[in-house]
Amino acid sequence: MILCDVGNTSYDFLDGERTFKKSVKDFNPERINQKVFYICVNAQIKPLLQKLDNWIDISVCVDMKKYYDTMGVDRIFACEAISNGVVVDAGSAITVDVVRDGVFEGGFIYPGIAAMQKTYKNISSLLDYSFNFELKLDIMPKNSKDAISYGYLKTLYGEVISHNMDIFLTGGDAKRFAKLFSDATIDKNIIFNGMKKIIKEADIC
Amino acid sequence: MILCDVGNTSYDFLDGERTFKKSVKDFNPERINQKVFYICVNAQIKPLLQKLDNWIDISVCVDMKKYYDTMGVDRIFACEAISNGVVVDAGSAITVDVVRDGVFEGGFIYPGIAAMQKTYKNISSLLDYSFNFELKLDIMPKNSKDAISYGYLKTLYGEVISHNMDIFLTGGDAKRFAKLFSDATIDKNIIFNGMKKIIKEADIC
Numbered sequence: 001m002i003l004c005d006v007g008n009t010s011y012d013f014l015d016g017e018r019t020f021k022k023s024v025k026d027f028n029p030e031r032i033n034q035k036v037f038y039i040c041v042n043a044q045i046k047p048l049l050q051k052l053d054n055w056i057d058i059s060v061c062v063d064m065k066k067y068y069d070t071m072g073v074d075r076i077f078a079c080e081a082i083s084n085g086v087v088v089d090a091g092s093a094i095t096v097d098v099v100r101d102g103v104f105e106g107g108f109i110y111p112g113i114a115a116m117q118k119t120y121k122n123i124s125s126l127l128d129y130s131f132n133f134e135l136k137l138d139i140m141p142k143n144s145k146d147a148i149s150y151g152y153l154k155t156l157y158g159e160v161i162s163h164n165m166d167i168f169l170t171g172g173d174a175k176r177f178a179k180l181f182s183d184a185t186i187d188k189n190i191i192f193n194g195m196k197k198i199i200k201e202a203d204i205c
Numbered sequence: 206m207i208l209c210d211v212g213n214t215s216y217d218f219l220d221g222e223r224t225f226k227k228s229v230k231d232f233n234p235e236r237i238n239q240k241v242f243y244i245c246v247n248a249q250i251k252p253l254l255q256k257l258d259n260w261i262d263i264s265v266c267v268d269m270k271k272y273y274d275t276m277g278v279d280r281i282f283a284c285e286a287i288s289n290g291v292v293v294d295a296g297s298a299i300t301v302d303v304v305r306d307g308v309f310e311g312g313f314i315y316p317g318i319a320a321m322q323k324t325y326k327n328i329s330s331l332l333d334y335s336f337n338f339e340l341k342l343d344i345m346p347k348n349s350k351d352a353i354s355y356g357y358l359k360t361l362y363g364e365v366i367s368h369n370m371d372i373f374l375t376g377g378d379a380k381r382f383a384k385l386f387s388d389a390t391i392d393k394n395i396i397f398n399g400m401k402k403i404i405k406e407a408d409i410c
Contacts, residue, residue, distance in 0.1 A: 068347040070331065093328045096356075098345050106345025108355040109332065111324045119316045119324045123298045126275065127314065140303050140311025142273040150313040151301075155360035162363060 001199075002032065005074060005191050006040035006049070014192045029055060037199055039073045039191075058195060061202035066104050077194035078170060079104050085166040087190065088181070090173035094156070098163055110156055113173055120148045133179045153180055206404075207237065210279060210396050211245035211254070219397045234260060242404055244278045244396075263400060266407035271309050282399035283375060284309050290371040292395065293386070295378035299361070303368055315361055318378055325353045338384045358385055 003014040011022040011029070024042060029049055036055045040046045049055045059073045067076050072095070078087045079099050087097045087107075092115060097107035111119065113131065120127040132149040137157060141147040157180050160167060167184035169177055174186050187193070208219040216227040216234070229247060234254055241260045245251045254260045264278045272281050280300050283292045288307050294300045297320060302312035316324065318336065325332040337354040342362060346352045362385050365372060372389035374382055379391050392398070 070349045071347075093325075093332070094356075106347045107352060108346055108359070109325070109349075109352045110356040110360065111321075111328060115324050115328050116316075118327075119320050120298075120314070122323075123316060123320050127298070141313055142276075142311045144275045144314075147312060147314045151315040154313070155315065155364045158363050158367060159360045 002034055002036045003192050003195050004036050004038040004055075005077075005195070006038055006042050006045050007074065008042050012191075014189065019189070019192075037195060037204075039077055039195065041072045041074055056204070058198055058202070058204070061198050061204065071107075074191055075107065076104075077198070078168075078190045079194070080197055081187075081190045081194035082166075082168060085168050086160055086163050087168045087170065088160060088174075088177065088184070089171040090169065090177050091171040094171075094173075096156075096160060098165065100165070108159075113176065116152050120152075133176055137180070157181070207239055207241045208397050208400050209241050209243040209260075210282075210400070211243055211247050211250050212279065213247050217396075219394065224394070224397075242400060242409075244282055244400065246277045246279055261409070263403055263407070263409070266403050266409065276312075279396055280312065281309075282403070283373075283395045284399070285403055286392075286395045286399035287371075287373060290373050291365055291368050292373045292375065293365060293379075293382065293389070295374065295376040295382050299376075299378075301361075301365055303370065305370070313364075318381065321357050325357075338381055342385070362386070 005012040009024060011024060011027055013020050024045055029052060037058050038049060038055055039059050040049060062076060062080065075095050075097055078089060079097050082099050083102045084100055089095045090112065092112045094110040094112055095107055098105040117130060127144060127148050129145040129148060131152055132145055135146055135149045135153060137154050141150045167181050168190055169181060169184045169186045170188060170190045178184060178186055210217040214229060216229065216232055218225050229250055234257060242263050243254060243260055244264050245254060267281060267285060280302055283294060284302050284304050287304050289305055292302045297317045299315040299317055300312055303310040322335060332349060332353050334350040334353060336357055337350055340351055340354045340358060342359050346355045372386050373395055374386060374389045374391045375393060375395045383389060383391055
């Protein structure tokens, strides 16, 4: 069984235990002859995949009423993977979603590392620092690098832990944020786990 | 006694009870013949003012060891105005500084409204919303506009109130943030109040 999470920049595949990526720019999905169960947030790619008989969109198997209209299907499948907890997906944006007793309670969107660093730099060249992930979160900063790091990281950290739930980190920057959320579980495959659960429940494989 | 807080875009004056602004682009400080007590964060303007006998830089009267080297003098004077509390100065950046028993404990820097809105827009055109300042902060969002509003506002709010101190709002966006911080004091003149205190203490007027 091949699973694929199609994003804005890449096709992320899981084939058995093996994960691999293909760029959306030059990968032709017709190259795969096996059955592929997929979800897709990419509006350009979606119509291409719908024409292929062996590519099966499993987003239709989820009860979308539990979520909201404009919510990315990748966030939805990450939520489907857990029964209780906060999913922090750290990529170009950071999405934070809360699931309690299998029910999606809501979520928010925060800028990713690169986007926020650019924001500070654009406000003033004096704020052009990379963030300090070793920052002590219980001490108010007394230098500019820590002042922006605290502004970016502590505010997010405080909100995430305020839910008093298990934290699941995923996305390209999961490891960097693991320095902050020391008790969090890093789960790079949380979306695939959600996909497997839905496939099993829908009994389509 | 005329006070002036020189920023990157304007000269902010207090003359008795009257406040007024002049653009740094076209205002000539030589036009004022009276004594002006000033602070200045603007590196271009500072050398001009130093040449004028009637413009008196009062930043030299503050014990700078209490603060840090790259901290803006406007933030320092806002802190000097209070003995206990959190100063939230909401402009192109938002600075948050904590003063306890007259001692500066530290502070952080967060993007201002316009900068952060642009950040979300640049991440995705689907996130191009203005922030909802009427947002209910105790409910996790279930739509995109609230998801970014919560990401921007709730994270900041939670951190600021976590200090359990009186909150003083100042800066151009103070009124908008007053919707969030309902118990906060809006003090547009907090920097001038700090200047008055320092002038009195230094006995220079």
